[in-house]
Amino acid sequence: MATKTFQRIAVYCASNDGAKPVYVDTARALGALLAARGIAVVYGGGQTGLMGALADAALAAGGEVIGVMPHGLVEREVAHQGITSLQVVDSMHERKALIAELADAFITMPGGIGTLEEFFETWTWAQLGVHQKPVGLLDAAQFWDPLLTLLDQLNSEGFLRGTPRDWLVRSDNPVELLSALESFEPPSVRKWIRLGET
Incomplete structure (x- = not known):
């Protein structure tokens, strides 16, 4: 089994700290790890919460951090001004498309509705064969247990092709994740659609 080499990894996570200190600690650990491995962070461009902790830790360790943010959010002064590059786009749709294009893999940390929406779109694209990039859940404090339970139910009720664990990589440890x-091999899938096709 070949080991992949990543240049950039997209990280989806919250713009607030969450209820447990472990969430911020894990974001910092992930940012430092990616920088140490020479992997650029691609993220939503925010300066607060887990996004800010991730970016600051990567920058402090000498890493590259690429933010992608729509004009409307930049104008509200939530953009991180100290990152390597801030790509300003016109819409949330363009933001997600550019993050997906730039990234070689995806990691989803704890977050809210926006984080879940980003995760599900990326994960759906993998199942549809739009991309074959690995999708991971960084499971700080077993945050994703309820989601995995739901996915198992969707599978048992006949609404998923294959099992959720065939498509997702999950760990509470950034190094293990x-x-x-790096060693993930996507399941075989018929390519139902391609980006840009109607």
């Missing part, structure tokens, strides 16, 4: 992403 990165290693699993």
